[in-house]
Amino acid sequence: MTKTEKRVNLPWVEKYRPSTLDDLVSHEDIIKTISKFIKEDQVPHLLFYGPPGTGKTSTILACAQQLYTPAQFSTMVLELNASDDRGIGIVRGQILTFASTRTIFKSGFKLIILDEADAMTQDAQNALRRIIEKYTENIRFCIICNYLSKIIPALQSRCTRFRFGPLSPEQILPRLNYVVDEEKVKITEDGKKALLTLANGDMRKVLNVLQSTWLAYKNVTEDNVYNCVGHPLKTDIENILKWLLNDDVKSTYINIKELKTIKGLALSDILTEIHNFVHRIEFPYEILISLLDKMAQIQVRLAAGSSENIQLTALISAFYFARDINP
Numbered sequence: 369m370t371k372t373e374k375r376v377n378l379p380w381v382e383k384y385r386p387s388t389l390d391d392l393v394s395h396e397d398i399i400k401t402i403s404k405f406i407k408e409d410q411v412p413h414l415l416f417y418g419p420p421g422t423g424k425t426s427t428i429l430a431c432a433q434q435l436y437t438p439a440q441f442s443t444m445v446l447e448l449n450a451s452d453d454r455g456i457g458i459v460r461g462q463i464l465t466f467a468s469t470r471t472i473f474k475s476g477f478k479l480i481i482l483d484e485a486d487a488m489t490q491d492a493q494n495a496l497r498r499i500i501e502k503y504t505e506n507i508r509f510c511i512i513c514n515y516l517s518k519i520i521p522a523l524q525s526r527c528t529r530f531r532f533g534p535l536s537p538e539q540i541l542p543r544l545n546y547v548v549d550e551e552k553v554k555i556t557e558d559g560k561k562a563l564l565t566l567a568n569g570d571m572r573k574v575l576n577v578l579q580s581t582w583l584a585y586k587n588v589t590e591d592n593v594y595n596c597v598g599h600p601l602k603t604d605i606e607n608i609l610k611w612l613l614n615d616d617v618k619s620t621y622i623n624i625k626e627l628k629t630i631k632g633l634a635l636s637d638i639l640t641e642i643h644n645f646v647h648r649i650e651f652p653y654e655i656l657i658s659l660l661d662k663m664a665q666i667q668v669r670l671a672a673g674s675s676e677n678i679q680l681t682a683l684i685s686a687f688y689f690a691r692d693i694n695p
Contacts, residue, residue, distance in 0.1 A: 379575075401530075412527070413500060413511075415511045415528065421535075431479075432445050455492050467507040468506070478507050478508070482509065534568060555588035555589075600637055605642060655690045
C-alpha cells in the first residue's frame with residue numbers, strides 16, 4: 369500500500385495538515401523568524417499560544433520534519449498531548465530521561481513538544497523549569513497552549529513566545545478552495561461564507577465542518593452547513609426577532625419553543641445570533657444598553673445550568689420592556 373493510499377481514510381484536517389513551513393498559510397512573520405532560527409542553528413525554547421485551529425501544532429511539526437529525517441524523527445522528538453499523563457511523575461521520569469540521554473552518532477538537539485500545556489499541573493510546570501535550564505545543550509522545548517495565563521511566569525521567561533491569532537477569511541479561503549478542488553466538493557459561495565463565519569478564524573473547524581456537511585448532504589450550501597452543526601439559520605433568527613418585536617408574549621413563546629424543538633436549537637446559540645442582529649436595530653442607546661445587559665444576564669444564567677424555558681421567558685420580557693419604552 370502506498371503512502372497516498374494510506375492517507376485516503378484520514379479526516380481532511382489531518383490529510384491536508386501542512387508538512388513543511390512553506391505550506392503554512394498564515395503568521396508569515398512567525399514562520400520567517402522560526403525559519404531563520406533553524407537556518408542559523410539557533411533554535412531557542414519556544415512557547416506558542418493562541419486560540420485552537422490557528423496552526424500552533426502544525427508549525428512545530430513542520431519544523432521537526434525540517435530538522436530531522438524520517439528515520440531520526442522517533443528518536444529525536446518526544447510529543448506529549450493533553451491526553452497523556454503529564455503530572456510531576458512524567459516530568460521527572462519520561463521527560464527527564466529523554467532530555468538527559470544523548471543519541472549516539474547523531475548530532476544536534478532533541479525536541480520535546482508539550483501540546484495543550486495549560487492542562488499541566490503547577491507542580492509539573494515547576495519541575496520542568498530545572499530540566500529546561502539543565503539540559504539546554506541537548507534539548508529544546510516547544511510548549512503549546514491556548515491560554516498563556518495558565519503557564520507559570522518562570523516557564524514563560526525561559527521561552528521565546530509567539531502568539532498565533534485567529535486566521536482571517538483571506539488566509540483561510542485559499543486553503544479551503546484547495547481542499548474543495550482536491551476532494552471535488554460541490555460547494556456554493558454562500559456555503560463558503562457560512563463556513564468562514566462559523567469558524568471564527570479556526571482552520572480546523574472549517575475543514576471539519578466542510579467534511580461533515582459534504583458527507584451528510586453531498587452539497588455544501590449555507591443552509592446545509594448551519595443544519596449540519598445545529599446552528600440557527602439567518603431566516604430563523606429574523607423570524608424570532610420579528611416575533612419578539614411584534615407579537616404578544618404567548619404566541620412568541622409558543623413560536624420560538626416550536627422552532628427550537630423542530631430545528632434542535634439551543635437558546636444560547638439563538639441568544640448569540642440575536643445579539644449580532646440587535647446592534648442593527650435603531651434603538652435609543654438607553655434601551656439598547658438595557659436590552660444587552662438583560663441578554664448578558666440570561667447568558668450567564670444559561671451557562672450556570674438554568675432552565676431554558678424560564679430564560680426564554682426572560683428574553684421575551686426583555687424585548688417587551690424595550691418595546692414599552694420605545695413604542
